[in-house]
Amino acid sequence: MTTDPPRPTDAELEILTVLWNRGPGTVRDVHDAIAARKPTQYTTVLKTLQIMAAKGLVRRDETQRAHVYEAALPSEVTRRQLAGDLLTRAFSGSARNLMLGALSSRKATKKELAELRKLLDDYEKGTV
Amino acid sequence: MTTDPPRPTDAELEILTVLWNRGPGTVRDVHDAIAARKPTQYTTVLKTLQIMAAKGLVRRDETQRAHVYEAALPSEVTRRQLAGDLLTRAFSGSARNLMLGALSSRKATKKELAELRKLLDDYEKGTV
């Protein structure tokens, strides 16, 4: 039995987001995506990806000279972990209060509220 | 204009939770609450509270020999910050997906789902 990968750090989550959005990619791919938004050295991304591989957060395919990295877990699983973690640590398990915090952190559109209602319905039906 | 206090760390959040639940208290108070759940040295809590005071996460009343600490911000504000932060960093701003993550991290009761629906209604009415 292997242990679950630990909760990703901020920098790691940023990289995971790129891998989730674009699918598996090389360090170059990830770096380009991140450097487009903030100045970052190539080797910083490389090193972080190596650490993430050691932690089991990403898998690495070394058959090519430029290794190809892939998120070890689908975004849903990691997100569930993060949401559940915050729910426990900061909200004493109250989903209601977590949602309230999220909603009040910024304006929610009517469309989003409708989505949320539908989600509750689907959840109750077991559709999701 | 003062800067907002930074996002609390795990250990800091644990202490804030005690202060939110019990109101202002001494290091002794906080330590007793935490040590009841996991072995922790008194001075660890003391040191962390001192650091938190320096960061502005808590306020300190030194008029008594045993200083009295108080959360600098109400739980709602810090929680909003944390929820908003996770919403942005891990969920690309999708409240729907954050809620899905929270719900799927553990079973939700019928009562809780009702609470959530009511929250959406209240939010739409501006009641909350």
Add this chain to the structure above:
DNA sequence: ATCCTACTACGATATTCTTCGTAGTGCAAG
């Protein structure tokens, strides 16, 4: 006055996080 206890202050350590520079290597172009 002396002693004991509870308290604060603070240094120190180990670990993690984040970033970056340097060194080494394989490969393709000339």
Add this chain to the structure above:
DNA sequence: CTTGCACTACGAAGAATATCGTAGTAGGAT
């Protein structure tokens, strides 16, 4: 073959985190 480039490996350093031990002090009890 030689050169240059893109890539990996890795050490290092600085900041943040988390924990604990020691030293010093205030104040009440004897």
